[in-house]
Amino acid sequence: MTNTQTAPRASDKSSALTAVVFLALLGVATLFVAGHAQSAALHDAAHDVRHATGFPCH
Amino acid sequence: MxxxxxxxxxxxxxxxxxxxxxxxxxxxxxxxxxxxxxxxxxxxxxxxxxxxxxxxxxAGTEAHDHAAHDHGDAEAEPSDxxxxxxxxxxxxxxxxxxxxxxxxxxxxxxxxxxxxxxxxxxxxxxxxxxxxxxxxxxxxxxxxxxxxAADLAARQVWWWGTVLATGAGLALLAYGRGPIYVVLALVLLAAPHLIGAPHLDGFAGVxxxxxxxxxxxxxxxxxxxxxxxxxxxxxxxxxxxxxxx
Structure with a gap:
């Protein structure tokens, strides 16, 4: 990930975009687990945060 | 990154x-x-x-599931x-x-x-x-x-759709060049609300x-x-x- 940073912008655009897509997917997956996944344990643990960040909860 | x-x-x-x-x-x-x-x-x-x-x-009546027996009376603290x-x-x-x-x-x-x-x-x-x-x-x-509230899955779909459309709309508004992008941005920003979020017919909040x-x-x-x-x-x-x- 950090390598793509140090590369000059224009010369290695595709690997920069790969990093972008990877990070975006990781973020979306994190949000899905923390905000949307409905396993009972996850739901109970995340309950207050889900309400307080406006995720559809129940 | x-x-x-x-x-x-x-x-x-x-x-x-x-x-x-x-x-x-x-x-x-x-x-x-x-x-x-x-x-x-x-x-x-x-x-x-x-x-x-x-x-x-x-409210004199004890709630059934609130602070109920499993935690004991004095031991609400650890679970909080x-x-x-x-x-x-x-x-x-x-x-x-x-x-x-x-x-x-x-x-x-x-x-x-x-x-x-x-x-x-x-x-x-x-x-x-x-x-x-x-x-x-x-x-x-x-x-x-x-x-x-309405069906959870339907609300979650609307939620993600709204996040995507609003994010894309704002990005086009900020970085797009030319009127076509502005129009597209406004359509994306408005669409989720024109479609409307899933709702129940009545209200049942306590x-x-x-x-x-x-x-x-x-x-x-x-x-x-x-x-x-x-x-x-x-x-x-x-x-x-x-x-x-």
């Missing part, structure tokens, strides 16, 4: 936790007392005052602690998730020759707030515990409307503050990181 996202996300999550316990948690707990029946809206329950514990007293620790943990997790999406956006902007610093980060943070919290809240207002209004307003206010800090921090770290590289 990942490191700046995680650092900004954790910092924002800690701030979110602090603000949550200062502004939000009290109305959430009080709503649970209405939900469990420990207090009732029409029996002269105390308003969302200084101590939600006091509000529970006047656990609950609140999980709230902190998940705040950090959620804001780290937001931060990853935000920093991925930075990376995209950089790849197309834009500059990202603290100021740009702040604007991105405000846009992220609009996409992830404000726009979804227009259709699905932040809910108190005990609120009845908590007072004042409490629900306070909760929704505070959730959105806290979200705005934390997103602003998240964007600014992520932008500042990003520009420092890329300057060193």
């Amino acid at each position: 990942l490191a700046s996202a995680v650092f900004a996300g954790v910092a924002a999550g800690l701030l979110a936790t602090l603000l949550h316990f200062v502004f939000v948690q009290k109305s959430l707990l009080l709503a649970e007392e209405y939900e469990s029946g420990a207090v009732s809206h029409f029996q002269g329950a105390a308003p969302a005052g200084h101590d939600h514990g006091a509000a529970a007293e006047p 602690l656990q609950r609140n620790a999980l709230t902190g943990l998940f705040s950090i997790l959620v804001y780290t998730g937001y931060a990853m999406v935000l920093v991925a956006g930075f990376g995209l902007a950089i790849a197309y020759g834009r500059r990202i610093g603290a100021r740009e980060g702040l604007l991105w943070g405000l846009a992220g707030y609009a996409a992830f919290q404000l726009a979804p809240a227009l259709g699905l207002a932040p809910e108190l515990p005990g609120t009845a 908590a007072p409307p004042e409490l629900a209004a306070t909760f929704a307003a505070r959730v959105l206010g806290v979200g705005l503050a934390v997103w602003a800090v998240l964007g600014w921090t992520a932008g500042a770290i990003w520009s420092k990181e890329t300057a060193q590289a």
Whole structure:
């Protein structure tokens, strides 16, 4: 990930975009687990945060 | 890239936790007392005052599931602690998730020759707030515990669609050149609300409307503050990181 940073912008655009897509997917997956996944344990643990960040909860 | 996202996300999550316990948690707990029946809206329950514990007293009937037998009388403390620790943990997790999406956006902007610093980060943070919290809240207002709502899966689909459309719309508005982009942006911004979020036909909430209004307003206010800090921090770290590289 950090390598793509140090590369000059224009010369290695595709690997920069790969990093972008990877990070975006990781973020979306994190949000899905923390905000949307409905396993009972996850739901109970995340309950207050889900309400307080406006995720559809129940 | 990942490191700046995680650092900004954790910092924002800690701030979110602090603000949550200062502004939000009290109305959430009080709503649970209405939900469990420990207090009732029409029996002269105390308003969302200084101590939600006091509000529970006047409604003589004991709630069945609230503070029930499994925790014992004196031992509510550890489970509260656990609950609140999980709230902190998940705040950090959620804001780290937001931060990853935000920093991925930075990376995209950089790849197309834009500059990202603290100021740009702040604007991105405000846009992220609009996409992830404000726009979804227009259709699905932040809910108190005990609120009845439409099918969960349908709401989740609408929520993601709204986040995507609003984020894309704002990006086009900010970075697109030419009227066609503006038109497309406005269509994307308006579409989720023209389609409309899934709702039930009636209302079945047990908590007072004042409490629900306070909760929704505070959730959105806290979200705005934390997103602003998240964007600014992520932008500042990003520009420092890329300057060193």
